[in-house]
Amino acid sequence: MTETLRGGVIGAGVFGGYHARQYARLPGVTLSAVLDSHPERAAQVAVPLGGRAFHELEAFLDAVDVVTLASPATFHAEQALAVLAAGKPVYIEKPIAVSVAEAEKVRAAAAKQGLVVACGHQERVVFRAMGLLDVPEQPVLLEALRHGPPSDRSRDVSAILDLMVHDIDLALAITTAEPVTAEGEGRLGASGVWDQARAEVSFDSGLTALFDVSRVAGARKRTMRVVYPSGEVEIDFVARTFRNTTPFALNPDFADTPAAADPLGASVEAFLQAVRGEAPRPVVTAEDAIRALDLAIAVEQALEDAA
Template sequence: MAKLRAGVIGVGHLGQHHARLYASSPDTTLVGVMDQDGARASAIAEKFGTQAFRGLPELLKQVEVVSIAVPTSGHYAVARACLEAQKHVLVEKPIAVSPNEAQDLVGLAGRHGCTLQVGHSERFNPIMPLMRPHIHTPMLFECHRLGTYSERGTDVDVVLDLMIHDIDLLLSCNPGPVEAVLATGETLLSPTNDVVNARIRFKDGCVAQLTASRISPKAMRQWRVFQPDGCVTIDFQSRQGVVGRRSVAADGKPRITMEEIQAGAAEPLKLQLESFLHAVRVRSRPVVSGEDGAAAVALAHRVLSAMKMPE
């Protein structure tokens, strides 16, 4: 089976790891990389034994698949150019800044027969497939995603930068149609909201409370899910989970029994790229499709709109 010819557009903090994984994969040949910082592109190209390209058209002539890891504000323009060139695309989250941009990319991928996957890497966190079977009738989600401050990602609101991870994961649990969204946010260090708290109510009565911050002293990525028969706790950083099940003790009193679960050390980004390449080869729907990415952006914008509404 011939190797797929791959390219990486944007080789900063995250894109360099796409390049590393393509270069080391038995399924791909890393044809080249590019970045708005030419010196950075050259350094990464040298490190992984490939070529640094100065122009996107030149790179696209030589590749079949691309990873896009440019700043979020550039996702749409770069992804559109790649899809119009009929290349298979893995674009880092979020798929685009606006719902209209996201839908346009989905439409382009469909018209050109291209695989479009969105880099919601938390879906590939090894703890998630172990815990997902235990989430069956959620009544309340509590989601906390806190990070220390970095200028990386501040070209967009923290909702599109960090909360989008939990929005995508939440939607992947199939909670049903959204009934109402409430949200508040604060701008402290960047031009947009750095801290946001959102409450999303679904039509079947399930509620999700999401908090995202990029100005916290300590990072945290945790979920708690409450259900009629117990609760599920997930720590995405430590890859640990706890399943609490309600039962009745011998004395007739209710109690919660706990089962601890520890996931392995597999690299989520590696699993994500392998999944993308598989979808390209067998022409299957990606685990995180363009439609999934667009749905996450649409709900993220409902959160953003809710912050603008008068109380």
Template structure:
């Protein structure tokens, strides 16, 4: 039996959700909701499905819904659908406050519904491989910068940095015990942020996020005993590289005559074959087949709470 789904908010990300659902086996996209008549018309023409002005009009038509509206609407919309017995995939960040997020988790668990947060980075194939390679890291450095200010209701920490916070928290499986964070505001919103987090294990994580950089970069570099792992994302593929001493070397720290240490590099390129599709299929499979979640809602809450804390503590960089 097909699962009737809908999408709330068909901006850039919501439109991607709708397009994926339209081609997903076992799923019937029955409609979308968005207050913008131009977006409604575009979806109706592209996917030949009804487009409504209000999310309430999807009630009674859907069994599951993706919510990709602005963050300021997440709590009210997600609560409405959950209370109506409808499964929800909620784009990150979950909500504007930790209290709102915990309330959604409470309702979903009480009613036995799937509530999944749209952390798409978890569904990159390279990330799955990376999880198997991380062992006692010393330093993790994440950079997520570009020139895109289309999100105007949240700052750069909740918009971009939260992706890398979530990934590092999943890799280290521990909470930080201290941090520092600085940033820069433009037009009243944090558009650049840099954070340093220290963990009980001794690992240190450095995060840089910017929506005002003239150059785009998405990378994660992990230094651990004897090797360095680096994940480079781009629009077509993700490259995972491993830098370490040559296998079988008697002394991995042996210095050559020119003063350099021998290093062996292994590179693997992963085609980014639509991680959003894998994310939405996982959501559907959880509903239809009872598959276990990739991560727990507590993991989602931890990433949100940390992002909110960093955002609140962010201190502007002083002009020199």
């Protein structure tokens, strides 16, 4: 591995641009290449940041040391396997894949090659900054709401894999319990995938997690309420504030920390540190991402069963 890593991004959409800018600004890495099926879009992202545009995967992989996948989710597994086969560590935007079987292939390929795989559930960075990942109690109730207005982004997957999977990952991050049942109901959009959904997940500890997502809402709203035996925490992710009645010393000024101010940057930086051997793992590993995907797909199945 070269001293300065050459970063590459697959996908020149909005998130591809975000990731390209991280590689261009972080120390020890440069933005070398952007790959997209539309070369002009790749050039619009890459060239202003000093990188090159590519439309062929083989040439792109020759130009990079680490790769971010910011392409549509339905391509994640196929592209990740190609990147790993070329010997490159990979950061995969969520979800890691669209099936657990595909995701397991990615995890197995990375393990065989001894390569780092990270997944873009970067809101764990925010939970770390709050102190929620260090709470010594197990939650008994979690209520998560994530609504947003219509968007052309991520239309290849349901709102469960697009939105709810974030809150599923956060729920899994703050409990050692395992999910045992999932029930839900939802509404299909014009494209035939779930655009709205509500789900109830029961865990073997007695924890109940309630998830509510919509990507056809009139306004953006993202809240979470976590109830512990000793109190509760109510979070407004949009306002970046929370109310805490537990005895645990959570950080009320978390939004001012560098990590919470730029969770994507902190997540990408942790990925690069893991690649260099400076950290034992990225923020979210392939194993973490597969657990979230597995439960998200269980919720999808519950919606299908209830339809």
